[in-house]
Amino acid sequence: MPAWNRQTHLGKSFDSSTGFQLPNGANRSPDASWISIERWDALTSTEQERFVPLCPDFVMELRSASDALAPLQAKLQEYLENGVQLGWLIDPQQQVVEIYRPSQAVEVLQTPIQLSGESVLPGFVLDLSTIF
Numbered sequence: 086m087p088a089w090n091r092q093t094h095l096g097k098s099f100d101s102s103t104g105f106q107l108p109n110g111a112n113r114s115p116d117a118s119w120i121s122i123e124r125w126d127a128l129t130s131t132e133q134e135r136f137v138p139l140c141p142d143f144v145m146e147l148r149s150a151s152d153a154l155a156p157l158q159a160k161l162q163e164y165l166e167n168g169v170q171l172g173w174l175i176d177p178q179q180q181v182v183e184i185y186r187p188s189q190a191v192e193v194l195q196t197p198i199q200l201s202g203e204s205v206l207p208g209f210v211l212d213l214s215t216i217f
Contacts, residue, residue: 086117089202089209096121096142104136107167112136113160115144119206140167143205148176161185171205180217 090098099118106112118141125133132138144164146157154176161172165185172185182200184192194200196217202209 086119086206086209086211089206090119093208094122095207097125099141105141106136106138107140107163109163109167111163111167113164115141115164116147117145119143140164140169142170143172143202144169145173145175148174148178150178158183161191171203173200173211175213175216177216182213 086098090096097120099115099120101114101116103118104112104114105118120137120139120141124139124142128137128139141164144161146160148154148157157174161174161183162185164172165187169185170187174183174185176182180196182194182197184194184200186192197213199213200211202211
């Protein structure tokens with residue numbers, strides 16, 4: 086995602102070291118996330134340096150071998166409730182991806198080859214061949 090973001094200049098991408106304070110007050114650090122440039126530029130420099138006080142437009146969580154699935158699914162639901170527009174839960178052990186979108190049922194894909202950033206990350210495609 087960082088390379089795509091450098092080419093498009095549509096927003097700011099983040100890794101798991103960036104924290105967000107969601108509208109519900111929870112502090113979360115997704116494995117990968119992205120915020121549109123308009124929303125990022127609306128923040129003060131102080132807000133950009135601390136736990137960012139908003140929910141990202143996009144989040145991705147990668148399930149590790151030691152992660153239980155249910156807490157990760159609950160985390161993605163929490164992101165949805167706080168304004169995320171697209172969320173991916175990638176489970177390499179089961180070779181499954183769950184896609185979270187507002188006002189839609191969770192879409193479950195078995196062994197997908199790639200994922201599209203859809204309208205949230207236009208033109209972004211994640212190749213899953215190295216993960217699955």
